[in-house]
Amino acid sequence: MTTSKVKQIHDFGQSIWLDFIDRKVIFSGELKKLIDEDGIRGVTSNPAIFEKAISSSSDYDQDIAELSKSDKTNEEIFFAIAVKDIKLACDLLAPVYNEEEVVGADGYVSLEVSPFLALDTQATIKQARQLWEEVGKDNVMIKIPGTESGLIAVQTAISEGINVNVTLLFSLERYEAVAEAYISGLEKRAADGLPVNHVSSVASFFLSRIDILVDPFLDQNGLGELKGQVAIASAKTAYQIYKRMFSTDRWKKLAEKGAVPQRLLWASTSNKNPAFKDTWYVEALIGPDTVNTIPMETLQAFRDHGNPASSLEQDLDGATKVLESIKEAGIDMGAVAKQLEDEGIDKFSKPFQQLLDAIEKQK
Template structure:
């Protein structure tokens, strides 16, 4: 294991990779990263769209799908679930070694359904059954409509990665949805010690939007607040996590074998090249957390990440002051996080459309080749 990843692990941080492709699973790169200390994998529509547009490792499966006459939507379903299934198999030893805490791979429901509770619930069930691996996480966006779907999935024994969380209020609602889901799962006779969940709290996108607004203000006071909102928001999220998972309600579930829903720091690659490239790693160290990193951030962390210990506890007062100061400058927290959720969903829907087009083109290309033979 890499020294820096091992140090993070010693401080309670599980390092996951925010990337997935057949090149990674079949070429041995994912196994190398697991050997270096990576403990899980997350994926999203953007990642799949990128993977499908490169290389030829999908050709054989595409030929098989053409032979079956499947349409584009079904082809995407089969390709992405197969990618995740392969990654789950690579990470199974980690899953076994950590008693199911890590060794997880995340697969997102169709983002076009993020505002449709029933469709999200149905998609979560279908993906869970299709992948057929106990170390799977189904990713469900934390929209208002997604909250009851999160509860339903958990109540049915499905492990969930709640994604696209930007606001503290929404994060608190996510944790309540988690607790309700476990309570219902227990009533339904499920072994709740087997149900796991993480809550993906996005970091760098907050700084991108807030810093843009600070730049428009342009005062010394505004400039002094640049690149502070993302960490402050995430640290206050951890404070909320500590509060919820110290309540009597949680204690009842814990005594029944439940595992707390861990905060997962997502969007941890810096967008501003002037910032330290490990800012959202070394600045968010605390026990029982996950940090999912794009490849560049992971490489930077392994190479020169300076892990000094817990960088979250003890920062709550300062973090709240950052958000208060932004409000005084006229930057509305509520407005920012609502915009980021909308933009996040739009980006995922756009990537999903690109993925569909990529698969359509590939199906047509292979079909033409087969017909010409």
């Protein structure tokens, strides 16, 4: 039997996580099949994914009806349902997490705090603790937005031993701040005499949304040939920052205590520009000690016609030139990142509100 092209990506040191969850994929055996045949090594979720799962299916009606008999708010009902699904997925991925070679290298399932809390540090910390306890699985990751308000929440959660998936990252500066928050959180934990092994984190760098916003400006500035390349150039540069930050003497002190680096995770990897191959963002960024979370349709596309090959550190000079060219053209990537972060919060808040409204209607 030919090894799946998706599974072959793991030969280059990258883990593929599925950016999707619902009860059908869990109970039908499809997720188990993806783990076994395609080498899927984790699952991510977000409010939009859960909104689609709950609103387009009757699989959750009974739970909603039962939970509605209590005095729970609609948000509490949602999280009770979500936690149930996340626990099931964690159990399916437990064999990956518990692999003898490196326990905790993979096998994680991510659950996001309410997008309404994206700019509220203390409320984010409180809910991260709550969700961590409610799921109660070593292989869950709590998703915290990498907003300025989220940095302290990330550091605090890590210092308390909570696995964190830092989401909504668009800029190199913010990514570096997130890596700093992770390292500082581990240092605090070590200073408190607590173990730092088996605390895990990923920094989710969003890709296609960058190009969607920047590409029209490229045309206006006579840089049309760079379309589809800015996000990839940014990601390649972020990986160089990752290598620098996790090779310092400061980091080595934590590594000696068993700490593992916070891996970069490529998110928003479904290509939305028909001018480019549908596996564009997967093929361009395959490299060691990274994660790529991909939606089902992108996974199926790569399985069919993807090219598994090491690419993340190819043409780094070219990536630098891309970023220099857009800077010279007056395109402010800081402003781009801020706009994308604001839009990202909105894009998760709207489906979350729709989800709460749907639960209200079903009560």
